[in-house]
Amino acid sequence: MKFELSEEQSLIRETVRDFAEAEIAPSAAQRDEDERFDRELMFDALAELGLTGIIFPEQYDGAGADYISYAIAVEELSRVCASTGVTLSAHISLCANPIYLFGTDEQKEGFLAPLARGEKLGAFGLTEPSAGSDAGGTKTTARRDGAEWILNGSKIFITNAGDAEVYVVLARTDKEAAKHHGISAFIVEKGTPGFSFGKKESKMGIRSSPTMEIVFEECRIPAANLLGEEGGGFKVAMKTLDGGRIGIASQALGIAQGALDQAVAYAKERTQFDRPITAFQGVSFQLADMATQTEAARLMVYNAAYRASAGLSYSQASAMAKLMASETAMKVTTQAVQILGGYGYTREFPVERMMRDAKITEIYEGTSEIQRLVIGSALTR
């Protein structure tokens, strides 16, 4: 058992950290304030670095790196800006990856390669007012009409929506079939007639990442855009979310590390009663707990990522990693605000944003309750 990063993984961390600190961090607070997605910075620049196709083979213009490298990239971006982290995570895990796993050769050439090159941004449409944790509750429909599918319905809380060009969307193709069997996955392109955008959400955190409703009204797409088998959409969704959990776990880990770094730096500088506040055990014990929890989360996230790359089952490992990392992010950011005290509560310091950003990691890509359900049912099956 080896707990050391390879030279490549270590270089990827150094590169993404340098890039994130120099390019992404300076505008993070203002983009959060303005609820502004800066595509040039938050996606095009990632494409130039080769991050947008990080886990895919060179054959599809990916970088051919492993899941640990991907986890590190999302972690390092999220350490300074969780919105940029989720942009990449949703693009890779939720859109490009299901096309890589379930797509035909034509779909991989036509959709995966431009996504990997970063010419196109990806998004994933699963959640609806009545479906989300319960993917089987999908109400959006797709009916076959000759060489086309016609989509009707809407999806909510879609990360990257509006800006993304390629969407992987779940729709019910068989109303008669049992709940989970009548769903299929489709690839839908922005600009398709009948495909429009609804309300843009104003959120507590990850405000620089766009979240929107997407709407289908008699939206016709080519039959060739069915992803995977007809009726196989539930499997596509579940596999996609397994990978997605590694992305969000990495995002949560990055947020936690970012808050820990801020808290340590502040505590070393801040003096009260003529001593740096690190001299008080109340503070140093808190920092010790934050560091320990973050390190534990990191080991779990990298373990899930390792399993995904090694071709081992990773459903349970990614659920555990996501649960651990997201709850750690919430705890650590809250403690970081506490350590920074009054300053921590202001927008002059990034921990306030980090605490708001952390909350979503306990909710999306499966709530903490759903992760416990996944883990629990695997234990008692």
Add this chain to the structure above:
Amino acid sequence: MESKFKVDGAGTWYDTTDLAWRMNEYDEYAIEQAVQLKEQVGDADVTVLCIGSDRVKEPMKKALAMGCDRGVQVADDAVSGKEPFEIASIIATFARDKNFDVIFTGMQSQDRGSAQVGVLVAEMLNLPSVSTVVDFSYQDGGVTAKRELEGGIKAIVKLKTPALFTCQLGLNTPRYPTLPNIMKAKKKELLSIPVGDLLQADPRQQTTTVYFPEKKGGGLVLEGDVAELAGQLVQILKEKTSVLSR
């Protein structure tokens, strides 16, 4: 985990335990300039050389990912004990029969900071050299280099290749290695030569002590209202500095 920078037990170097390592910043500019020159002339081949333990392989991979064609590690676990003349001699011995047109080095290392190695290599190879380069342009075998002197003064130097340049911060903007190039760097040639094969000089100097400067007194906190503070400040500036004339 990264530990605090501290002097080692022998008191002659720093303690390397748990430090995070990265490429010497000055060398990043040297590598970037070499890769830019290769991109300009097209038909060129860039070798990156580094002396040290296996730890140096990671920054060398970064250099390969930035665009160098091959790497040469001069394997030496005791490199931190070597003085600039020895280091320069190792590099010169390696380079002597290779007929490099241009050699770029960092202006200095970030740890020892002697700023001697580059110019010593040039002398040993009988090459002209320009130190502290902040701008570089190449045309038809000739180089125009701008170098930085003390006090913000600059100088323009023209010379023919082959030549050696020591690179100052700000010479260019070192690129980020892209992820695909990091992955491809694995496949590039990375030679390892034992230091004994190249070291032909005896040490000429010895560092006897490395230490942190003594802590000076803390800052002075002035108290009073604004007018009093201004008065006190002017007084101090007059008495203790040359900022204001008395």
